[in-house]
Amino acid sequence: xxxxxxxxxxxxxxxxxxxxxxxxxxxxxxxxxxxxxxxxxxxxxxxxxxxxxxxxxxxxxxxxxxxxxxxxxxxxxxxxxxxxxxxxxxxxxxxxxxxxxxxxxxxxxxxxxx
Amino acid sequence: xxxxxxxxxxxxxxxxxxxxxxxxxxxxxxxxxxxxxxxxxxxxxxxxxxxxxxxxxxxxxxxxxxxxxxxxxxxxxxxxxxxxxxxxxxxxxxxxxxxxxxxxxxxxxxxxxx
Numbered sequence: 001x002x003x004x005x006x007x008x009x010x011x012x013x014x015x016x017x018x019x020x021x022x023x024x025x026x027x028x029x030x031x032x033x034x035x036x037x038x039x040x041x042x043x044x045x046x047x048x049x050x051x052x053x054x055x056x057x058x059x060x061x062x063x064x065x066x067x068x069x070x071x072x073x074x075x076x077x078x079x080x081x082x083x084x085x086x087x088x089x090x091x092x093x094x095x096x097x098x099x100x101x102x103x104x105x106x107x108x109x110x111x112x113x114x
Numbered sequence: 115x116x117x118x119x120x121x122x123x124x125x126x127x128x129x130x131x132x133x134x135x136x137x138x139x140x141x142x143x144x145x146x147x148x149x150x151x152x153x154x155x156x157x158x159x160x161x162x163x164x165x166x167x168x169x170x171x172x173x174x175x176x177x178x179x180x181x182x183x184x185x186x187x188x189x190x191x192x193x194x195x196x197x198x199x200x201x202x203x204x205x206x207x208x209x210x211x212x213x214x215x216x217x218x219x220x221x222x223x224x225x226x227x228x
Contacts, residue, residue, distance in 0.1 A: 004157075033215075040123070042204060042218040043158075058215070090157060101208065102148070103216055105158040 003027045004106035006091050012112045013081050021076045021109050023091030031096050032074040033103065034058075034066060037088040046089075049074055050096065081113045116141045118207050120219035127195045127226055135190040135222045137205030145207040147188040148216065149179055152202040161203075164188060175199070195226045 004025045013019050023032065030051050035043040035058075045058030047066040055066060063085060067075045078085055089109045094101040117140045127133045139145065147164040162173025169181045179190045188205060205219040 035218075040220055042118075042220040043216075044218075045215060048215065092158075101146075102160055102163060104160065105150075107157040 004091060004093055004104055006089075006106040006109050008109060009107065010110045012114065014114050015082055017081050019078050019081055019111075021078075021089055021091075021111070023074045023076070023106055025072050025091075025093045025106075027093050027095070027104060028071075029093035029095045029104075030071065031094045031101070032068070033092040033094070034064075034074070034076045035090045035092065036060070036085075037090060037108075043090065046076065078111075078113075081111075083113045086111060086113045116207070116209070116217050118205055118217050118219040120203075120205055120222045122222050123220075124223045124225060127224070129197050129226055129228050130194050133192050133195045133199070133224065133226070135203050135205075135224060137188045137190065137219055139186050139188065139205070139207045139217075141207050141209055141217070143210055144183075145209055147179070147181060148206040148208070149173065149177070149188075149190050150204045150206060151175075152204065152221075154201075158204065161190070195224075197226050197228055200224055200226045 007022045033048040034046040037043050044060050049055050049068045052068050065077045091106040092103040094103045119138050149161040150158040152158050162171050164171045164181045172178045177192050202221050204221050206216045208216050
């Protein structure tokens with residue numbers, strides 16, 4: 001969905017480095033999410049934010065931090081990258097005015113930690 | 115604990131034949147149910163959702179899904195498969211209370227052969 005963009009699309013980094021993945025959206029949604037996808041495990045929630053002042057841990061937040069700089073921007077940081085953080089990372093947004101809250105996903109960032 | 119199961123890692127069908135991708139869930143109450151599709155090197159695209167009402171839900175690209183409350187299932191179906199339907203399919207559920215969080219199945223790869 002072009003309304004949700006992620007940068008970079010691909011990243012190679014070394015163990016111990018700090019990196020940031022960025023997500024921007026033009027959908028005007030209040031809620032934003034970060035997931036990681038691993039083969040055979042589906043998508044797992046890392047962090048989510050219901051508005052600029054509300055940040056919540058998801059299922060697998062250890063080793064990650066986030067920043068909600070504005071309604072439209074939600075960044076994910078790996079404080080000290082390790083190889084098992086190699087994965088495909090997705091940002092998503094949803095509109096809390098919809099009771100069913102369909103989530104809309106960005107194109108993903110493929111991260112390789114050496 | 116809440117969970118979603120997609121019992122088949124891969125489904126193989128011949129083009130023109132009907133297809134079914136299975137999903138069962140364990141979530142309290144009456145959840146919202148979703149199907150997403152992921153084409154190679156792309157993000158997740160929303161296909162369809164069940165909110166309430168008719169148990170047969172129609173979505174994008176000719177797909178439909180059947181909600182069965184007694185079996186806690188939400189199987190994805192299409193009457194006539196296309197080679198271009200080959201992709202990774204994810205089932206997801208969300209509780210009706212306003213948490214916003216989706217729980218994903220592990221994904222099923224659909225392979226449609228000419």
